[in-house]
Amino acid sequence: MKKNWWKESVVYQIYPRSFKDSNGDGIGDIPGIIEKLDYLKELGVNVLWISPMLESPQDDNGYDISDYRRVYKEYGTMEDYEKLLEEAHKRGIKILMDLVVNHTSDEHNWFIESRKSKDNPYRDYYIWREPVNGKEPNNWGSVFGGPAWEYDPQTEMYYLHLFSRKQPDLNWENEKVRQEVYDMMNFWCEKGIDGFRMDVISMISKDQSYPDGKMNGGLYGDFGPYCVHGPRIHEFLQEMNREVLSRYDVMTVGETSGVTIEDAQKYAGEDRNELNMVFQFEHVEDQGSDHGKWTTEKYDFQEFKKVMIKWQEELAGKAWNSLFLGNHDQPRSVSRFGNDNPAYRETSAKMLATCLHMMQGTPYVYQGEELGMTNAYFTELKDYRDIESIQYFHEYTEAGIYTPEYMMKCLMLRGRDNARTPMQWEDSYQAGFTEGTPWIRVNSNYKEINAKQQLSDPDSIFHYYQKLIRLRKEKPVIVYGVFEALYRDHDQIFAYTRTLEGEKLLTVCNFSEHVAEMEIPEEFQKNAECLITNLGRKDFGKKVILKPYEAFVLYRNL
Template sequence: MQKKWWKEGVAYQIYVRSFKDSNGDGIGDLRGIIEKLDYIKSLGVDMIYLNPINKSPNEDNGYDISDFEDIMIEFGDLEDFDELLSGIHQRNMRLIMDMVINHSSDEHPWFIEAIKSKENKYRDYYIWSKGKDNKPPNNWGSFFGGSAWELDENTGEYYLHIFSKKQPDLNWTNKELRQDMKNMLKYWVGKGVDGFRMDAINHLAKDMRFPDGEVKDGALYGDFIPYVQNLPEVHDYLKELKRDVFTDSHVVIGETGGINYENAHVYTGVDNKELDFTFHFDLHSVGKGENPWERVDIDLIKDIKEKMTGWATRDEKEGWCPVFYSNHDTTRTVSRLGDDKKYHKLSAKMLATLQLTHKGTPFIYYGDEIGMTNADDFKLEDYRDASIFTRYSEFVLSGIVSHENYIKGLNLTSRDNSRTPMQWNAKENAGFTDSNPWIKVNSNYQEVNVEKQEKDCDSILNFYKKLIALRKEELTLVYGTFEEIDKENPSIYAYLRILEDKKILIVCNFFGRDAQLMLSEEAFLSNFKLEVCNYENGEDNLQIVNEKIINLRPYESRVYISER
């Protein structure tokens, strides 16, 4: 067992644009976070993970960087960053930055130079092709819709962009580019940054032969993913970064689509010296129907247990893992995995129980600690995600999908649901800003907000604090082994965490109906005491005494602790 600060800590992810506006422009900023550092510390978390804060024209909300060593104007400046980092460290917390090194903005000086001529030094910092017969070199689509190729009229060649056309992909085969990237990361390390989450990291290598992708189900473009994701050369680039930039005191995390618990070791294997752990997408699509405007029932065994248990029971030599439900690219946790109406509080607490007692490093997405929900009354004009409007043209204006169903789909699946402003209080704009916010505040902010929940001892917020404190007290919840109980139970997720002489039993009813759990022999023979329950009167049953069956109410969760 190799102990690390990032294994024992709890992380708090902040989408800066939506957290707290300090200067009245309707956009969250670094000084807003500085104002709320004591609140963040009060949660009990140990590290703050910020979505991109680098200078950007914001075609993709900061994931299109125009200066890797400066701060986005809307967020502040480098002095604000230094004050923020100092404030974080003074409170014994650490900072993880989100860094985008797969692509840049088309407004980055490198790209501005690259399009001047084919002979320019920076031309080879990007990926170019002459195309064929006045068309792109292949049929690849992009993640944001449309072709992955854009014609540069000045030089008559196409450049590759697997995201927006304003996000040209960088050419990692170029040694000078790689050195510039390493120097940039060293710049932030020198400032005292404790770790990085690398966006789209497994896309750094591309198949430069540019073969056509398979066209599926009448799609307009070919499947490009096999040619831009998880290619062998990626590992060489990551090893180089790990060796030349980072030390053992840093944490290096990669966002890796197409990776699951069975193959993540190719990036996170301890002997590989690439990534410390990866952000996967296992829970992103849970509950989604065949059509985006349809929600289907969750299959607890297939959708949740199989995946979460799979990550928790890997050999430690295969690497560590995060435990998270939502981030800036998903929807709100309680809306997707719980019940944000009838059982809002109970289901949010149940999900918190599962996250903070599971094996791995918990990453709490801002607002989850108060049970923020999807913005299910948004209209088309209320959304801000660039991809929404590209796809609206492709699907609605072309007659494939109705406007009504498209909006229903956005209400359920748009990532803008997880980007609405933090709900601080019941005042105008939820206390996020004194002016018009960059994106609408969720209409339920008067009921769901920090100020109200801080005063309620039974709130979701105070439940999170209690569980975080318990995780810090009980290293069994960090380094303990993981043993699932009653695996085929379709309603309850239950497991033991065991470390030396300590055992902790966690039971979570995942649905809004009564359910029963059959205990394993090891759990049944132990003298457990109930430590945490998400029902106000949960402590009525303090111990398991000669009972092999536990009855749970809708969305009930319990944490039992035993000395053996």
């Protein structure tokens, strides 16, 4: 297998709005990130993916960009960004930029021009369609609720927005649009960035017939079959690779929801000249709910394990995995896949990290995950800031799909704001995030869960993550070893081995709050070294009784 720096890296995702505020305005900023680079270096991560920091009206917290070459004023200046690159690089840390090019903000100059008249030179930068029988061109619904088309009275036509109405989709069929995007990417690569995380990149190519979508229990048709992995997607990405990516030593990861194993091999195959890896979401998607993520059902461990194993086995030797349990769009991983009850929070957070970091692929740590930060569980709608949560609350309660009480429970468990509350730095005012009033409420458990306390405790979740990251740098088997699943049908245990030349690892994780019994494979019963354990286990005989959420990794030379 080909060796690459991005395969050997551990990525840390920063949501800049919530990471660290340096000037007391309640919003995280670039100087705040610079201030915490030593903390990140101590953790051991060597790549930062920073969610969008470019000029934006912040309708979708920066994923609505109004100027691709200017830094968002509340985050800082271009000089601040250049200093961030310089200071990060000094510490051996690379920076990934969030590339948002499926859509822009409706306040981007291209769109302001585009909507002026049907013959404006920028008209074709976006997707405009005539009304059909006085209504939307088709029945598609947007990701954030409501229709995916917005009527514009100025030219009496509709424009497409797969997300918010303030996020019109770019028309990638237009060669000028593609060239604008590549020029902008080259501009940032020349500044010295180290790669791109590409937002909803699998949606940039649309089926040009724009047919109605299937009704899946909601109020609108599903655009997925016509806009996700569309007809020209691989052509566009190969062109992007030729025009930009192949010219620099950069890392690329594409956000590709609904991706199959076969799709992933096309996007990220070693010889495909497209991307280095993709984010697949099968393990965090909801099986069987008519209303997508809006459910109070707990995840199905057996299904989760099956999906994780499938991606390890079927991408092996064909494409590279990205490993994650949480990000800015998901609930907190310990609240969802572990147990955030104080009795089990630390143990289960360490267990989840062990399971993920010992697999093949590049691991991603979402800010606060290394502290075991939990869902915020806001009980009132006024505390939510996320456009998706607020719009679906109104849409589903007004349509009588859910009661307000049930929908609030859904938001508490599944809303994106759970991951967006301020980073908990210390147990003082506003968790040390800001000296002002934060843009969103701090999680009330910051006195118990914060970085200051964990840095001083050698047994903390932070130090456990630090050790996992160090092990990955020391043992090539963790990066490049062959994966083999054990106990496939066990309803509590996730166990697997990794093998590379003369080295072999055994990872064992109990995903439940009950004890679980297992037999250690014979080759690990003697002469095996315990690399890491979350409950201090010393005894690894033939049979072990795993405590709730226990995890350990055994290693031996063959």
